[in-house]
Amino acid sequence: MKLLKTTPVFLFSVLLFLSGCNKSAWIKNQGEVFGTYYHIIYESQDGKDRHQEVLQALKSVNKSLSTYDSTSVISLLNKSENGTQTDLHFRNVFQTGKKISAATNGAFDMTVAPLVNAWGFGFTNKEEITPEKIEALKQLVGMNYLRLTDDSIIKTHPGVMLDASAIAKGYGVDVAAQTLSDFGCENFLVEIGGEIVCSGLNSRGDHWKVGIDKPIDDPTASDRELQFIIQLSGKALATSGNYRQFYIDEKTGKKYAHTIDPVSGMPVEHSLLSASVIADDCMTADAYATACMVMGVEKSMELMQKHPEMEGCFIYSTEEGMEVSLTVGFKKYITN
Template sequence: MKHFLLIITVCILSSCQPKTYDYLKMQGKIFGTFYNIIYQPVKENDSIDMGITKELDKVDWALSTFKDTSTISKFNFSNKGITIDPMMKYVYESGISIYKNTDGAFDMTVGPLVNAWGFGFKKKDNVTSGMIDSLLLNIGMDKVKLDTNNYLSKQQPEIMLDASAIAKGYGVDVVADYLASQGITNYMVEIGGEIRVAGINNKGIAWRVGIDKPIDDKAAISRELQDILSLTNVGLATSGNYRNFYVKNGKKYAHTIDPKTGYPVQHSLLSASIIAKECMVADGYATACMVMGLEKSMQVIESLPNIEGYFIYQDENGENQVKYTKGFEKLILQQ
């Protein structure tokens, strides 16, 4: 009788264990870059590719400045403003928060300046100080207001919004939230280098994510890792000036534009990697840090709850150095 009861108990316990499935991978192109998704399905033959694609398309039609009929393009083409969709509203409100917390270093109206310097969605012009002064008149998120009816207005017709510094991170969050809504708890979502992870990887441990060493390589062929992180249930975004730049008359022009001066930044900070619960938030702050520089970035990130930063900079001898917030240290794997 005892053996019979033991067999029944073992069978019951075994039947209570959920069946696990092999991790699946999905790749594609969106926002002018590539995405990679790894997840553990909760059902056999569970392919949710179509659902993910639909979610990414929603983001694209809300925030792409390369689509003339996207929500953000309609706002840019308008004279006074438009009623915006929920996605653009969420991104705009997050952008305003980061704008205020960074004293304007993150600014979604900086697009015309980015275009003028040759890094945006329009062709490069010959930049003059007069042109920059003129463009600065239309820069500043304080010139854009959202009312209770979701109408986003602007002070001048020339004001434009550009979500490129936050859209990839938001796209990552949208996909991650979709996966969670399908009951998926173990996943990694990456779009153009911005990442959000949850649960564990296929080896049963936290996800391993590398931080690149800053190397001037526009083709992104060379890649060395500065550090490897152990992450779960967070978003990670990195911004740097070592990939997107050009050289003219012997001078290097980086793609990070200071919204206050109108000119590409010139300081020792080479890259900023930010960790936050939402990848969109990490994305926005990473961009802001590249504007603010090392010391100001450390001050701002350390003052914010549940946000950590990792910074690679060049010292006075031209050597690369690393500095990070206190909470970031526990995420770095000892090599």
């Protein structure tokens, strides 16, 4: 899993306190996981800190889906010519990823790994890029090259590899949220590298408020300006963007976005700077946000119209500056 795509900014203060004789407590946990940072805020009904339980759950996700762990399920699959045994985390993500790949006509495709690696945005070193190289690698892209059985994933082509970085972080948020729910927590916010799930209300009895970054074309910038403040409860938010992750070709000076189109095999070249998706779960929001970054503004808006269960916010560049396209339903979440 890779570093965050964008980081919504929290707009609330958190206190640890006890309330009444039932000793419920608001607790804040934070740390590092998946190569990025996480923040968790929740009302514990019994007053107990559940940080270790959540962290163990996240570590189990990492052990399944991280391409930077050579012993993870996904790494074993990538090294194998035939396939490998799976676990529940892998199966959950693979099955959802396959459905979203079909729904987006391949704009989201976990088998894009060979292309992402070749362009230098994956888990191996960048390769020499030629049209012939791209065409050869495109032959390895397609979820139909993999078949899931009860406990295994089978390859039908030995060169196929998976990269779950565009969906696994969102899934990790869902796993952390479910862990809190299993311990009776109803009011909480989980954020990992900018991907968020909000449940219930915050400590003031209000909906959770989070911010969506305004895209800034400077990966070293520390100051971040908000495009919107939105309020969430019972929903997930994921944001994908190209404006902080890219590389510049030393020979030509051309800047390449880190989002690779699985169909063309090339970095995307359009005006969309960031895509934010609100969905019922963060795994879905994460994958669709990535698909939208591949598709561009117009096709993303069309995609959202086909999926009324989701809402989208798309920030794009024009000759005059930045513009925003919102689905009708997204507007009701905006508070500023």
